[in-house]
Amino acid sequence: MNEYAVTVIGHDRPGIIADVAEILARLGLNLTDSTMTRLRGHFAMTLVCVGPPTVEAIEAALEPLTEDRTLLVTVRRVVEEPTHEPTGSHHVLTVHGADRLGIVASLSRTLAEAGGNITDLTTRLAGPLYVVVAEVDVPERVDVSALGAALTTAAERLGVEATFRPAEADLL
Numbered sequence: 001m002n003e004y005a006v007t008v009i010g011h012d013r014p015g016i017i018a019d020v021a022e023i024l025a026r027l028g029l030n031l032t033d034s035t036m037t038r039l040r041g042h043f044a045m046t047l048v049c050v051g052p053p054t055v056e057a058i059e060a061a062l063e064p065l066t067e068d069r070t071l072l073v074t075v076r077r078v079v080e081e082p083t084h085e086p087t088g089s090h091h092v093l094t095v096h097g098a099d100r101l102g103i104v105a106s107l108s109r110t111l112a113e114a115g116g117n118i119t120d121l122t123t124r125l126a127g128p129l130y131v132v133v134a135e136v137d138v139p140e141r142v143d144v145s146a147l148g149a150a151l152t153t154a155a156e157r158l159g160v161e162a163t164f165r166p167a168e169a170d171l172l
Contacts, residue, residue: 002050002052003078003079004029004049004050004055005047005048005078006045006048006058006074006075007044007045007047007072007073007074008045008065009042009044009071009072010043010072011042011043012042023061023062024051026061027061028052029051030049031047032048034047034048035047035120043071055075055076059073059075087140088139089137089140090137090138090167091116091135091138091144091165091166092136092165093133093134093151093162094131094162094165095132095133095155095160095162095163096132096161097129097160098130098159099128099129099130100158103130104121104132106154106157107134107155110154111136111151114142114146114147114150115139115141116136116138116139117136118134119135119136120135136164151164
């Protein structure tokens with residue numbers, strides 16, 4: 001079986017997810033991972049699917065969705081990654097404060113330098129308030145208290161507040 005990454009971005013409208021999912025299902029592609037969101041009136045979706053068609057067949061089937069030039073679709077074949085059991089801990093970083101340049105850059109660099117891996121990131125601007133929520137995998141070798149202190153220091157330099165806490169277990 002082939003594994004593909006499909007991205008769809010463009011102006012939001014009702015039915016984009018249904019349109020894409022139906023086309024991929026007709027091609028025999030099974031959706032295994034996906035993320036979808038709306039960003040200030042723009043739709044953004046990335047999904048991973050598995051099935052027999054070629055990149056060219058998938059692109060051809062999705063082409064009608066791009067004819068009015070409001071959506072951009074890309075299809076890439078990806079190599080299936082081996083799954084590894086997590087070694088370490090899963091945390092959530094929450095940041096809020098006045099919007100300013102460099103919040104995500106500074107805090108994500110602090111995490112990366114410690115070996116933390118952001119697995120999900122959401123940012124929202126609500127009036128003057130900027131909010132960041134990041135899920136982070138932290139390797140066992142990392143001192144979580146020291147990382148939390150480094151994040152607090154970085155946040156203070158930016159004039160925002162940050163909390164770094166263990167994530168609750170998923171109930172899936």
